[in-house]
Amino acid sequence: PRVPPSRTQFVLSEMSTPIPPTPTDLSEGGTLAIVFVTLSTFAVASLAYLKFGTLDVSNRDVYFAARNSQPWWSVMFNFFSATIGTWVFIIVPEMGTYAGSLGIIGYALATVAPLVVLDLVAPYMRRNLPQGVTLNDFVEQRFGPVMHGVLTICTLFNMFIFLVAEFTSVGGLIQVMTGLDPLAPVLGVSIVTLCYSSIGGLPVSLMTDNVQGVATIALVFVVCIGIYATIPVTSSDILATGVADATGGGAIAFVSLVISLTASNMFHAGFWQRVWSAGSDRNMRIGVAGANLLQIIVMLMVGVIGFIAVARYGDNLYFPEYVAYNSMFLLLNEMALGWRVITIIAAVCMVCSTADALQNGFAALFSSHSRVSIVAAQLITVAVNVPAIVLATMQLSVLSLFIMCNLLTVAVCTPIAMGMWTGTNPTVALVGVATGLVVVILIFVSSGVIEFNDVPTGLSMIYFSFDLRSPVLLCAFILSPTVAAIVTYFGSKMFPYEFAGFRAVGKQPVGNGAGPAGTAFVA
Numbered sequence: 001p002r003v004p005p006s007r008t009q010f011v012l013s014e015m016s017t018p019i020p021p022t023p024t025d026l027s028e029g030g031t032l033a034i035v036f037v038t039l040s041t042f043a044v045a046s047l048a049y050l051k052f053g054t055l056d057v058s059n060r061d062v063y064f065a066a067r068n069s070q071p072w073w074s075v076m077f078n079f080f081s082a083t084i085g086t087w088v089f090i091i092v093p094e095m096g097t098y099a100g101s102l103g104i105i106g107y108a109l110a111t112v113a114p115l116v117v118l119d120l121v122a123p124y125m126r127r128n129l130p131q132g133v134t135l136n137d138f139v140e141q142r143f144g145p146v147m148h149g150v151l152t153i154c155t156l157f158n159m160f161i162f163l164v165a166e167f168t169s170v171g172g173l174i175q176v177m178t179g180l181d182p183l184a185p186v187l188g189v190s191i192v193t194l195c196y197s198s199i200g201g202l203p204v205s206l207m208t209d210n211v212q213g214v215a216t217i218a219l220v221f222v223v224c225i226g227i228y229a230t231i232p233v234t235s236s237d238i239l240a241t242g243v244a245d246a247t248g249g250g251a252i253a254f255v256s257l258v259i260s261l262t263a264s265n266m267f268h269a270g271f272w273q274r275v276w277s278a279g280s281d282r283n284m285r286i287g288v289a290g291a292n293l294l295q296i297i298v299m300l301m302v303g304v305i306g307f308i309a310v311a312r313y314g315d316n317l318y319f320p321e322y323v324a325y326n327s328m329f330l331l332l333n334e335m336a337l338g339w340r341v342i343t344i345i346a347a348v349c350m351v352c353s354t355a356d357a358l359q360n361g362f363a364a365l366f367s368s369h370s371r372v373s374i375v376a377a378q379l380i381t382v383a384v385n386v387p388a389i390v391l392a393t394m395q396l397s398v399l400s401l402f403i404m405c406n407l408l409t410v411a412v413c414t415p416i417a418m419g420m421w422t423g424t425n426p427t428v429a430l431v432g433v434a435t436g437l438v439v440v441i442l443i444f445v446s447s448g449v450i451e452f453n454d455v456p457t458g459l460s461m462i463y464f465s466f467d468l469r470s471p472v473l474l475c476a477f478i479l480s481p482t483v484a485a486i487v488t489y490f491g492s493k494m495f496p497y498e499f500a501g502f503r504a505v506g507k508q509p510v511g512n513g514a515g516p517a518g519t520a521f522v523a
Contacts, residue, residue: 016314019323020333022179026340031178034341035185038348039192045211046196046204055203063201063374064360064367065133066277070206075278075287077213078206079115080294082270084216085162085354086169086347088302091399093327096306097317099253099469101244104303106254111299112292113258114265118272119288123281124420125272128502132276133364134269135416141502142419143426150433151267152365154412158267160384161405163358167392168401170351175395176329177340186392189351190385197359198378202273205356212353217294219346223339224301227308227328230335237311244307249469256468259477260406263413269361305331325399359385403473404463410477411436414485422499428491436484440476447472 050057057063070078095103129137136155140148170189171182197205238244265271278284309317309327317324332340362384363377415432418424441459448458461472 016316017312019313019316019330022176023333023337023340024179025337026178028178028180031174031180031344032184032188034344035174035348036188038345039188039352042208042211042352043192043196046200046208049204049207050200053203053207057199057201057203060367060374061131062203064364065273066202066206067131068277068279069203070274070277070279070283070287072279072283072286072290074206074210075274075283076290076294077210078274078277079271079288079291081209081213081216081350081353082268082274082357083111083115083265083291083295083354084298084350085166086173086351087165087398087402088220088298088350089173089328089343089347090169090325091402092299092302093306093309094325094399095253095468096303097243097310097324097327098249098467100247100250102246102250103253103257103468104300104306106250106257107303108296108299109254110257110261111295113262114271115288115292115295117262117266118275119285121420122275122278122284125275126278126281132272133367134272134361135266136269136365138419139416142424142499143416143429147416147426147430147433150412150430151416154408155267155269155365156362156384158264158405158409159269159358159361160388161401162268163355163384163388164391164396165398165401166351166354166358167388168394168396168398170347171392172326172395172398173329173347174344176326177332177343182395183389183393185348186389189348189355190389193352193356193359194382194385197356198363198381201374202277202360202364205270205360206274206277208356209353212349213294215349216346216353217298219342219349220298220301223332223343223346224305226335226339226342227305227331230339231308231312231331233308233311238307241307241311241314243310252471252474253468256470256474256477259481260403260410263410263481264402264406266413266416267409268357269364270357271361273360273364302328325397399468400463403468407440407462407476407480408437411440411480411484414481415488418485418488419499423492423497424488424499425492425495425497428495428497429488431491432484432488435487436480439480439483443472443476443479 055062055066055069061067092104092107095107099106125132125138129141132138134155136148136151139151167186167189171186174180174185175182196208200207275284278287305328306324309324309331312331313327317327323330329343332343359381362381363374366372366377366380367374412433414436415424415429418429418432440462444458444462445455446458447461448455452458467473
């Protein structure tokens with residue numbers, strides 16, 4: 001069961017409003033019509049692009065990379081749309097209910113940090129691997145097949161959890177606001193995004209991201225303003241609860257989010273595809289800056305809704321049942337039907353933009369292997385969707401899914417990132433990855449022994465850590481990548497190695513791994 005965050009720091013009104021019941025004014029047929037009309041719009045737009053678009057998706061490289069084709073404004077909407085999914089409507093208001101202003105600011109900056117890192121490394125990747133598609137291309141050449149396998153497994157798991165979280169979010173939103181079983185909407189999103197992303201590849205995903213990005217910004221802005229104006233909560237009511245106060249717990253959440261999300265998004269193949277799709281390094285830089293600005297605005301606007309929910313419902317969000325993750329939808333259930341219709345349309349836009357980025361990313365993971373056909377890559381993507389849909393109907397905690405996934409990626413990220421240093425020894429880097437994973441396990445084992453006097457309970461908190469203010473999570477997010485980096489660096493000094501350089505497409509690797517000091521070149 002969910003353990004609600006401690007509310008002792010807040011002054012909650014004894015006259016809190018009861019949680020509203022699920023409205024019955026939107027029928028099952030009406031809900032499905034809204035969902036599938038929105039989905040059909042994107043399907044039709046995709047077909048139109050395939051007929052009139054300028055990129056030839058029958059070309060394998062265009063299909064997976066759309067290389068050097070996107071202007072800065074497209075890069076902006078592509079990254080914004082691939083990042084801002086339906087999870088924003090669930091996790092961000094929930095953070096607002098217990099982590100305060102620092103928690104919300106931390107989450108906003110945490111969505112920005114990964115794109116800043118991508119922007120910094122993009123020139124290196126595009127220069128040294130001009131025919132790259134995902135991070136796997138870099139790792140395969142830099143570290144060899146074993147690390148490439150490790151990265152593939154981590155990336156598949158990370159993106160799978162992202163997909164489950166997105167399906168869970170849109171299904172949960174519709175269920176809370178209409179009472180409809182989430183299976184049909186989730187199936188619809190999966191099938192439609194699979195179809196248009198499989199037929200049109202990355203170019204179609206980029207086009208729909210542009211449309212979905214514009215729609216998301218407009219609709220989220222309208223919904224947030226509607227909640228601010230309609231719900232009878234004033235700024236004085238919010239301040240009286242103390243929910244927006246800057247607290248030590250909020251500071252912990254701030255640091256945890258920035259570290260964990262930066263690591264996690266390194267393992268999103270769809271993001272890396274967009275690095276190589278940018279028309280130039282300049283387009284990448286301007287596009288990322290624009291995407292970050294849009295993300296910060298959306299995250300802060302949605303985060304404030306958590307403050308409003310606390311002022312409106314008080315402890316009813318936590319007792320007798322924890323429903324703080326539905327804060328936004330509960331408020332919408334008090335509003336007129338039209339607001340919920342707009343929110344459902346916005347949610348479908350958001351889940352499609354993130355889902356199609358993931359669908360293309362799954363296929364792209366295997367695109368560097370010419371022996372894997374496009375059809376085979378598509379079938380792998382379909383196979384991944386099946387368990388994702390099943391898990392989504394179970395309505396698991398989206399926040400817990402993300403935390404579990406982030407604990408894996410923080411352990412693996414630093415040794416791989418250190419591959420840009422030519423002295424990083426591939427074998428030692430593998431030891432660094434293993435060490436990072438062991439550190440995560442030891443931290444939770446220690447926590448279990450200290451807090452619960454029970455090791456299995458401590459390990460179970462890898463999934464059941466619902467509170468981002470947890471010092472245990474903070475320790476894991478800081479120590480795991482740090483220790484992995486230290487082991488990799490000093491191990492590489494003990495066992496000297498020089499990377500000889502990246503090979504051009506169609507050529508054999510240069511040398512046997514030994515080259516002049518400090519070199520990293522394209523052969």
